[in-house]
Amino acid sequence: MTDNTPTAIPQHLYLIDASAFIFRAYHALPPLTRHDGTPINAVMGFSNMLFKLLKDFDDNVRPTHLACIFDRARKTFRNDIYPEYKAHRPPAPEDLVPQFPIIREVVDAFNVPAIDSDGYEADDVIATYARQAEAKGFEVTIVSSDKDLMQLISDKINMFDGMKNKFIGAQEVFEKFGVGPEKVIEIQALAGDSADNIPGVPGIGVKTAAQLIIEYGDLDSLLARAHEIKQPKRREKLMENADMARTSRELVTLVTDVQGLPDIDTLKVQDIDAEQVLPFLEEQGFRSLQVKVMSHMAPDQIPDSVQNMAEAVPAEVVYETVTTLAQLEKWVASIRAAHQVAVDTETTSLNAMAAKLVGISLSVTSGRACYIPLRHTTVVAGELDFGDAQAPDQIPVDKALAALKPVLEDPAILKIGQNIKYDYLILAKEGIHIHPYDDTMMMSYVLDAGVHGHGMDELAKLHLNHDCIPFKTVCGSGKNQITFDQVPVDKATQYAAEDADITGRLHRVLKPRLSREKMTTVYETIDRPLAAVVAGMEQHGILVDRQMLHRLSNDFAERLAVLEKEIHGLAGREFNIASPKQLGEILFGELGLPGGKKNKNGSYSTNVDVMEKLAGEGHDLPRRVLDWRQLAKLKSTYTDALQNEINVDSGRIHTSYSLAATTTGRLSSNEPNLQNIPIRTEEGRKIRQAFIPKPGHKFLAADYSQIELRLLAHIADLDSLKQAFRDGIDIHAMTASQVFGVPLEGMDPIVRRQAKAINFGIIYGISAFGLARQLGIGNGEAKQFIDTYFERFPGIRHYMEETKDFCRRHGYVETIFGRRCHIANINDKNGMQRSFGERAAINAPIQGAAADIIRRAMSQMPSALQEAGLDAKMLLQVHDELVFEVPEDQIEATIPVVKRTMEQAALPALEISVPLTVDCGTGDNWDEAH
Template sequence: MKRLVLIDGSSYLYRAFHALPPLTNADGEPTGALFGVVNMLRATLKENPDYIAFVVDAPGRTFRDDLDPEYKANRPPMPDDLRPQVQPMCDIVHALGIDIIRIDGVEADDVIGTLAVQAADAGIDVTISTSDKDFAQLVRSPRDGDGAARGGIALVNTMSGSRLDSDEAVLDRHGVRADQIVDYLALMGDKVDNIPGVDKCGPKTAAKWLAEHGTLDGVIANADRITGKIGENLRAALHRLPLNRTLTTIKLDVDVGRSPTELVLREQHVEDLRGLYARYGFKQALRELGGEPGDGPRDAATDAGSVRNTAAGYARNNTAATEAPDPALSAPGEYECVDTRDKLDAWIARLQGAEEFAFDTETDSLDAMRANLVGLSFAVETGRACYIPLGHDYPGAPAQLDRAEVLEALRPLLTDPARRKIGQHGKYEMHVMRRHGVPIRGYADDTMLQSFVLNATATRHDMDSLALRYLGYATTKYTDIAGKGAKQITFNQVAVDDAVNYGAEDADITLRLHRVLSARLAEEPALEKVYREIEMPLVPVLERIEANGVLVDADELRKQSADLGKRMLEAQQKATELAGRSFNLDSPKQVCALLFEELKLPALVKTPKGQPSANEEALEAIADQHELPRIILDYRSLAKLRGTYTDKLPQMINPDTGRLHTSYHQAGAATGRLASSDPNLQNIPIRTVDGRHIRTAFVAPPGRRIVACDYSQIELRIMAHLSGDEGLLRAFAAGADIHKATAAEVFGKTLDTVGGDDRRAAKAINFGLMYGMSAFGLAKQLGVSRGDAQDYIGLYFARYPGVREFMDRTREQARERGYVETVFGRRLYLDNIHARNQGLRAGAERAAINAPMQGTAADIIKRAMIGIHHWLADHAGRALMILQVHDELVFEVDAGFVDTLLEEVVARMVGAAQLRVPLLVESGVGDNWDEAH
């Protein structure tokens, strides 16, 4: 069956513009969106479609504007950097021999829809290349009927690789059938197109209504039967829904002026393409034409380095621009299945001859501490990689090499510290390989961390996101080969052929990313130093901490769960007595109805949509006006502790080790702070008795003790260092209680007359200003008037003028550079520092003040962990580093080794940075974490 590809040109252009970094050629012309479009077009043409068209919107009004003057009225103008890329895009499309279609009075969607249905009815398979969900209404499977074949209509998102080609696929993605998509869109509305739907009707509600009533007409007919606020919203929107349906329906009868079979690919204008590719620096595309950079009329531009990166966050004059990746890095790779010993030996020879190689594992679980190895992949050159299947065990799976034999053959390479290994989030691979008896040594580079250090906020740092951003490459997604949801299979059940393409691609893309990201890091010496001296050395440290795990007393947690459950029941009973009726304390809707409608308490905190809130802040705001809000808060606190910790943690104990193993994330917080998950052990409350009580279940085994070492007031000390304020420096040098000293300065008292309330107020000021707190926020926290809070802030800055100067200087530097730095050179880019929206801009300015403190504190404890890890290596078995929680390190130590450990650990923590003020470390020892803290 022949195939027609219809390209949604606007979707291509905007998707590429937002997905890729802002690039320019040597002449400063923007090329980022153009680069993405060209790569997608090249990929599409390599599939050799029989017919193809590139459809774009015509300028001017359409019939929808006549139906609704507000249609698309709130769409922002095309970005300034995108507008000059439109004509070059059309020039390249035309030179490629692809017809460009634009029809006055309708949208590109209507032209595509008309051609798609005409072609499918004529027995042609249709692929619509788009990211627009509206096209889902056209999806249909091919079938035979009335003696004639009918083609299918499928949607393919070229950027993500996702595909919708059947009712089942549409239902899986959107929760409704293809023939219900128009009604689905009509109910939800579309903010982008300024189509108001039913207020608060999201995808789940729209899908639910259509499942119950079949069509929009059915929903309208049964509107009186739909209860609650959402029912009221539906009835209020009934007059609008028929128009919505018309606006969201794609026309299928546009006079296009040509038939689908006329849309054949014309002969390419090679010389025009060569000139365009040379001008815009598309090297790989130029090579495919048989030319090299410099062959075209703009050889000076290509010789100069062609495309240059101007990613957000660099200085406004772009003095730090760096060369973008070669488009060759976005080309498909060649991948080999290693299923014989001869092939394995050949690849081992390649690995032995390489200075560095990328590697990746495939397993049957995301839990590195329990995952079984299913396959290995390697790459020594970009575009070429292999996959070694080892554990695919589905019925009919082909023969595979023996896992033990393969691992033994690879052992000399993988355990050789002189062989540089490259990975993407390689800590996972290190766990898997260690557990399979082959510890990885020589782990030299990690693309996730390279990206994170370059710009923590530019993108997510998973492989799919990095490949799209830095290579313009859409990777194969796990769901593409393993399915989704309840039907998703584990990797050992994935067909070997699919596994080869997926697994080998991982190694290949890792190597490609490393080529690009290492070059960019080399141009930023301060960032490369952060990467080389902090982030990469930390990887084996965290791997060791995670593998060590922590011993947890499951019986103690179960006792605490029982106690929490009893107190929750008591709180429920008390709440029922106060309310005069039963209600669900876990339901915000029922709580709001009781507090604000029945009891008439003031709704002092609202949701973003203006409705009364029942969150913690809202209940705290009225807790002094009635006893019930406090009871609800207490109940929720108990429920959270029980659900998050006392019930859950015993279930997460590893049956093989008998210990709890968390996972630490280096590329989580933009400031560089480590995050913890599965379980998150960094958020156990410390300020409440119940929260602290949970730590009693983190215990030492017989003959051992728990030791905790915690930096004291480290961020305030960093503030003193960065600001150079003489008053703060003097107070810390003298070893004074900084909050008490601040209280004396601000309130004009002597140290011996500062009371507890004065100290608490000063502490709020110290930390509040560091986190950008306003006078309003400080007043709320202290329970004073806004005027008094403003006076406190004024007095603080009068006593500590260096702090104000530092804040002003930092904000100005952030505006000039687009980023701020830690003491060690880590950067935090502030994308909203020039935002027109005052709230976004203020948030970026607060981050500019706080990030250097938080980031420097993160860097300091990481440096300390690296030093301690190396020292502990010489004392294997006597002590383990088992937890990192914010500014605290926790150890499990032989009872007779505690004094030695304390001396050595404290010395390394104190020596992790040389600041203008001394670092102070507080420590404790106990049989459990709570005793030691």
């Protein structure tokens, strides 16, 4: 007869060496900070390792009893025996110290006992519990790789190295010490330990100690018979240091009878308290671990405060391919019932204006999504072998879009996207204008700008602990990459439906955080409306004169050829001017110019700083090379490249704006970048002249005047600067007058230029060295300029110090509109990185406020123009400037509307104490208007 009685799980006590855990966690992860700037890399590593112990082991090795053992203080009874014990241990790293109390909170949050004992080390507490448990028949695992604990290993006691994920038993001890666990104390007494400042016997290492103990049996026998040892030096050392060896043995021997400890029965593993641990993890920002913890809980265990995250983790995942109108109508009905839908488009290109819609995916609830293929074709040969797939069954495009258009445009149904600007553009080309919408990318940006990226894959891993299907596994990579319309529908469904599903799940996690963290206003009034506005700008594009670009390219090529001849003549021979290595050899090797410094690769540095310094010293060759480089860049980056960026259908250039790429809220222009066309040179201005309005129209360029200085005056509450702006005084001349003590009347332009450099440099936390280099003056003179500036405007110094202090404590700074700009390296251990973080912290509230204002202006502009009955189109945003294409007969009416909208963009949210002024220009090309 078979005995079906279940086998009882053995009692298994795990003892965590908390100090070892902490230091391993600290060194395993890069510097990380919490939302308030507190370092948390050790906290994160510790939390993950602790949860792994609780949940990731098989039943036969999972703990039934568990405790974290901490050191209470550095001074213990061992210091009374030997005052130099651990005397040379360095203090804990500066950014680890504030993590110690939080790690205690981690242990409490996971419902694990935290134990220490006054006058004893954690190792003594571990030894006491280990021997007590062993005597009671427990299995014991000490979670540590510390060699000092290896003396405890027995048939019932082992160790576990969490970093290497391996157990340590008697065999591993023998491999390390050459003896069994019972003799480890003898080995350590002889060999000592430099880390703990245990002296041992000089000249005897572990290997020699093992040989001696094996030969003589134990330490006392060895010391008693030391005179028998044949090697003179070894004999003398042992005889001279016998007492030190005995003292060392006393130091390394662990106490196994520490009194006053909680009983082992109180160390039973308890269920994790969701009400305690989940809000704690939320506060730390450990969302990936939060998801892991919730996956081990029943839904009714999860508190309301994080229920939204639990809803984002489905019990099962079902993705459906929709190939009939009947299927699609069921999805439309479910969307109407839910009043919201996550939507994602699949296309043939990342360039929205060149892309063709291939399919649409939808999701209403977590884990359930569909993919509607629209334009899939037969698969082509490539690196991905999908077999002999045929063109699939698909709903005709016009019928599918006709069924979707009413719900995607229904104002009562919320559309949710990840980087929804792209999907907005794609669907707009198909005649569908989605509204209203939410954007999970923008939510993440508002909440965590500067903390991490905001792409779907990164957010899915961070918030949902989910790895999205990589694009390359579906479409391949490199020259063998296929477009999405060639992917078999079954493969496409898994990839595309996942995108919609994950977008919906992220929305359930991020949307509640906006209100909890008081960021709803920033999202709703500044960032969310921007996607549709910018999509409209990108779709409209801007006209360029291809022939002019072509002529400029030819002109630049001719001038480059002339410069090349001049450079070769000055060098005395021909060489590749574009090669830094060859240029360096010419300048410093052959011509012997001063200041040559070699890089790690052994070649001379010829970066712009080096070349400008040489040019400034009167050397013709570096000056000509700088001219050549500038012209070559203009040709390759602009006059040549822009011709290839002209859309074949519209005949216009359609730049793409990244809405979530910078820490401060500034937009960035890509493919092509139209924000960095140089305008201080004649050649750069000629490139802008190639941008033209369509016939019957003119360009209107509206530019905020000195907006960052105005905002500095407001934010730092600088009365004199504020009054100067109100009175319309030349702010740079006024600064020059106050700093340099010169009259306003008849001011030297050079003096004004110096004041201007200081004004703008202060915003970016410029150093004396930086200002000296910019103005071509000595460091001492530059420092004097800055010191005098702060004397005249003490409020600026106060603002800077207050801002840096706030950022150090919180990890971010805020704009006057409430946007948070996280500064990653404000508390960095590296002084250079920390200085960079401090400069960023000083600038971010100012640049961020300027970015918020122009974002608000852009969002308000379309309705302002429409209400005024004007047909102007906003085409470009370049930092503080907006460019419009305006019918010629509406120019005079458009200017005041644009000015008013931009100058009052902060209202009604905020009354700024300094007037914002906008300069407007018009013309038949961009340069003329600017």
